[in-house]
Amino acid sequence: xxxxxxxxxxxxxxxxxxxxxxxxxxxxxxxxxxxxxxxxxxxxxxxxxxxxxxxxxxxxxxxxxxxxxxxxxxxxxxxxxxxxxxxxxxxxxxxxxxxxxxxxxxxxxxxxxxxxxxxxxxxxxxxxxxxxxxxxxxxxxxxxxxxxxxxxxxxxxxxxxxxxxxxxxxxxxxxxxxxxxxxxx
Numbered sequence: 001x002x003x004x005x006x007x008x009x010x011x012x013x014x015x016x017x018x019x020x021x022x023x024x025x026x027x028x029x030x031x032x033x034x035x036x037x038x039x040x041x042x043x044x045x046x047x048x049x050x051x052x053x054x055x056x057x058x059x060x061x062x063x064x065x066x067x068x069x070x071x072x073x074x075x076x077x078x079x080x081x082x083x084x085x086x087x088x089x090x091x092x093x094x095x096x097x098x099x100x101x102x103x104x105x106x107x108x109x110x111x112x113x114x115x116x117x118x119x120x121x122x123x124x125x126x127x128x129x130x131x132x133x134x135x136x137x138x139x140x141x142x143x144x145x146x147x148x149x150x151x152x153x154x155x156x157x158x159x160x161x162x163x164x165x166x167x168x169x170x171x172x173x174x175x176x177x178x179x180x181x182x183x184x185x
Contacts, residue, residue, distance in 0.1 A: 030042060159181075
């Protein structure tokens with residue numbers, strides 16, 4: 001049996017409402033908007049009366065405006081629509097995919113071409129490509145070769161992607177990042 005602290009027993013936190021509704025609105029005057037309502041600035045008691053007469057709620061949607069903007073609407077329906085909008089925004093948000101391609105300072109032409117074809121496919125799909133030359137042991141003395149490989153790589157992919165980060169040496173890796181120019185299909 002797990003022990004719980006005496007404070008947590010039987011208590012749970014109710015999530016705080018993101019909007020102020022009806023009596024929770026503290027402003028003296030509010031701008032009222034909504035369906036079947038004449039838009040205008042009203043005293044808070046008058047605004048609540050307008051909402052109550054329609055059997056709806058007064059919801060503060062823009063608290064930072066002067067005066068605050070309140071909407072006459074069914075609050076539960078309003079919350080549902082807000083959640084739905086948030087889901088749509090989240091679904092439409094693009095997830096950035098970064099594919100990595102590794103080279104050595106002595107990468108041969110055939111290997112280079114093979115990796116170049118993969119990078120073209122990644123960029124066509126809309127993913128970013130992070131190519132790097134990994135220097136192992138004493139190969140760090142061939143920094144120029146690594147730079148040449150990455151420059152050749154970025155020039156070959158010029159029509160598929162643009163350079164987002166120039167070649168940069170970080171520890172034993174020289175890295176370049178390419179972003180796709182053509183939109184995803």
